[in-house]
Amino acid sequence: MPRLPDPADLEALRMFDTPTICNALEIVAPARRAGGFIRRPLLAPFPELKPVVAFARTAIIRAREPHPRSREEAKEIRLGYYAHIAAEPLPSIAVIQDIDWPDTGFGAFWGEVQTHIHKGLGCAGVITDGSIRDLDAMAADFFVLAGSVMPSHAHVHLVDYGGTVSVAGMLVSPNDIVHADRHGGVVLPPEAVKEIPTAATLLARREKVIIDASKAPGFSVARLRQAFAEQEEIH
Numbered sequence: 001m002p003r004l005p006d007p008a009d010l011e012a013l014r015m016f017d018t019p020t021i022c023n024a025l026e027i028v029a030p031a032r033r034a035g036g037f038i039r040r041p042l043l044a045p046f047p048e049l050k051p052v053v054a055f056a057r058t059a060i061i062r063a064r065e066p067h068p069r070s071r072e073e074a075k076e077i078r079l080g081y082y083a084h085i086a087a088e089p090l091p092s093i094a095v096i097q098d099i100d101w102p103d104t105g106f107g108a109f110w111g112e113v114q115t116h117i118h119k120g121l122g123c124a125g126v127i128t129d130g131s132i133r134d135l136d137a138m139a140a141d142f143f144v145l146a147g148s149v150m151p152s153h154a155h156v157h158l159v160d161y162g163g164t165v166s167v168a169g170m171l172v173s174p175n176d177i178v179h180a181d182r183h184g185g186v187v188l189p190p191e192a193v194k195e196i197p198t199a200a201t202l203l204a205r206r207e208k209v210i211i212d213a214s215k216a217p218g219f220s221v222a223r224l225r226q227a228f229a230e231q232e233e234i235h
Helices: 007-013 018-028 071-086 112-120 196-215 221-232
Strands: 052-062 092-098 108-110 123-128 143-145 157-161 165-167 170-172 177-181 184-188
Touching (some): 007 196, 018 184, 052 123, 052 165, 071 092, 071 157, 092 165, 092 177, 108 112, 108 123, 123 177, 196 221
Parallel strands (some): 052 092, 092 123, 123 143
Antiparallel strands (some): 165 170, 177 184
């Protein structure tokens, strides 16, 4: 495994929302400008939670039909998945692809029990295009982005875990570093982690020039032109 980022560097990224992180990536990793992030809407039932930065753990689920495994085989794959969630490096974030298309989200894998289990195993949250339920009973401070809310878990079961998945247009592999908040998520190139806060701060300083100008009395296109010029001088 490549050298892991310093925990302090990851914690520093939590000070920024995910749109700001995406903006900063345009500077430090310009080739990533049009990829690596969630591209379809997901709901955030707890929008007040701080951003999360965690190492991806992946799985595929479905719920329309009963699982084809024996009871014992189903238990073993579930336990193997939990070991995957709990493996170092931590914190983890579950990234779960639902393959019940066109009935994606037919049954909810996520609710009261799963959020408590995952949190107890060092998982900070979940990003899924599947469904969730038990909103009032989920583990406290557990980050959630999901495709829908549904009342039943139907026949929901794990198909596989530990491979590359696609959730709302974001491709994710195990141990990818994911930054996420109520706006969505983005996979971070490990080599860019240290540079992102500096780039984000620079962009905030540049944006402040424009915003301050727009709030001032007598704002005009001429003043906006001047503000654009001032912005370009900030390095």
